[in-house]
Structure formats: C-alpha cells, structure tokens
Amino acid sequence: LLPVNLASVIYNRGLEIAAAAVTGEGMIHLLSRDREITRWEDLEDKTVHVSARGATPDYLTRFILEEQGLAGAVDLDYSVTSAPQLAQMLIAGQVSSIVVPEPFATMADMQGGDEIRRVLDYQQAWKDIFDTDTVYPMTLLVISNELIEQYPEHAEAVMAEVRGSIDWTREHPREAALVIEEFGILAAAMAEPAIPSSALTFLPMDDSRQAVEDFLQVLMGFDPSSVGGALPDDRFYFIR
Numbered sequence: 001l002l003p004v005n006l007a008s009v010i011y012n013r014g015l016e017i018a019a020a021a022v023t024g025e026g027m028i029h030l031l032s033r034d035r036e037i038t039r040w041e042d043l044e045d046k047t048v049h050v051s052a053r054g055a056t057p058d059y060l061t062r063f064i065l066e067e068q069g070l071a072g073a074v075d076l077d078y079s080v081t082s083a084p085q086l087a088q089m090l091i092a093g094q095v096s097s098i099v100v101p102e103p104f105a106t107m108a109d110m111q112g113g114d115e116i117r118r119v120l121d122y123q124q125a126w127k128d129i130f131d132t133d134t135v136y137p138m139t140l141l142v143i144s145n146e147l148i149e150q151y152p153e154h155a156e157a158v159m160a161e162v163r164g165s166i167d168w169t170r171e172h173p174r175e176a177a178l179v180i181e182e183f184g185i186l187a188a189a190m191a192e193p194a195i196p197s198s199a200l201t202f203l204p205m206d207d208s209r210q211a212v213e214d215f216l217q218v219l220m221g222f223d224p225s226s227v228g229g230a231l232p233d234d235r236f237y238f239i240r
Contacts, residue, residue, distance in 0.1 A: 012228025
C-alpha cells in the first residue's frame with residue numbers, strides 16, 4: 001500500500017509493480033482558528049502551515065490555489081513537517097491554519113473544541129475543477145507483475161483479502177480501532193472517529209485508472225520528479 005505518486009516513482013525506477021486498486025481517496029483538510037476564512041480568496045496574504053513539502057497535501061494545496069487564482073498569494077509554511085505535531089500546535093493555538101490528512105484532521109477537530117473548524121473543502125474543489133463525481137486518489141494497492149503474471153490466482157486472493165479488510169474496517173470502526181491501537185498505530189479513541197472520514201475504499205483499476213492518471217498529471221505539472229520523471233505507461237495499471 002503506497003501513496004499514488006510514490007508508486008509511480010518506484011515503477012519509473014524499474015521496479016516491476018502494477019497498481020491494482022485505489023485503497024484511499026481524498027482525505028486532506030484545511031483546519032483553522034481564523035473565522036475570516038470562508039472562501040478560498042480569504043486565504044490571500046495569510047499563512048497556512050502544510051505538512052510534508054513535496055507530498056500530496058503540498059501539491060494539492062498549490063494546485064487548488066493556482067486554480068483559484070491565488071498562486072503565490074498565500075504564505076505556505078513548511079517549517080513543521082509532522083502532521084501530528086501540526087495538529088497539536090493548532091489545538092494549542094500556536095498556529096492559525098493547517099493542512100493535514102486524516103486521522104490528524106479528526107484529532108484537531110476533537111481536541112480543539114469550537115475554536116477549530118474544517119474550512120474550504122479540498123474534495124469538493126477537486127470535483128469542481130475536473131467536473132467529476134470522484135475525488136483524487138491517495139493510496140494504491142500495488143502488486144508485483146511477477147505475481148500477477150505467474151500466479152494470477154494468488155494476486156486475486158491478495159486483492160480479495162485487502163478488499164475484505166477495508167470493508168470490515170468501514171463496517172466495524174470500533175473493533176477496527178482496537179486493532180489499530182493493539183499494533184501501536186493510533187489510540188482507539190482517536191482511530192474510531194477518524195475511520196468514517198478516512199475515505200477508505202477499494203476501487204480496482206478497471207474503475208479508477210482515469211482518476212489515478214488525472215492525479216499524476218497534476219503532480220507532473222508541478223514537479224516531474226514527484227512521479228518519477230514521467231507518467232507511468234500501461235504496464236503500471238493492472239486491468240483485469
């Protein structure tokens with residue numbers, strides 16, 4: 001399971017992998033203490049802290065700002081690279097606005113009280129820009145081409161198990177949260193409310209290739225190295 005752009009980078013470096021399914025869709029949020037922010041243009045001349053320069057939250061933020069005519073008009077601060085730390089700083093009032101993915105958006109929501117709001121819907125912005133009902137993909141299940149070609153029944157079994165795991169997690173967030181805590185990933189009390197907002201899904205490439213290509217094309221436009229220097233060819237997509 002990899003971020004979409006990392007899968008493309010690894011593929012372009014020569015690793016024989018194929019994208020089998022989208023396992024996570026758009027789950028990036030802008031949270032703020034600033035009551036003046038209700039529209040994208042309200043961000044002009046303001047500072048927004050973004051986790052992970054050169055990762056999806058960064059590229060998506062810059063893409064949407066460019067589409068809104070705000071390229072260069074917003075001070076994007078990358079000084080704090082940890083999404084959990086940014087969430088805690090927002091809760092403590094040390095920063096005013098942040099861009100983070102789930103589950104850290106839920107963390108800030110839950111612990112920040114009425115002072116913190118989710119503002120400016122990234123997912124809706126994507127839909128509006130591309131005139132689509134789908135949102136950008138975040139993570140992919142990738143499988144080695146060797147497994148797909150030599151042992152196709154095992155590749156299908158892997159896909160079935162991952163789909164089942166995702167379905168179970170969505171249907172049983174409380175039980176899934178306990179497992180998440182057991183493995184030391186996140187406290188159950190935080191994981192459970194974050195699961196419904198985490199956009200977990202399972203979309204085979206037959207249904208999601210266009211969304212993956214659109215997303216990689218956006219990243220390519222900002223920085224070709226973010227996708228490995230080129231858009232991946234047909235062999236990257238496992239179409240059954």
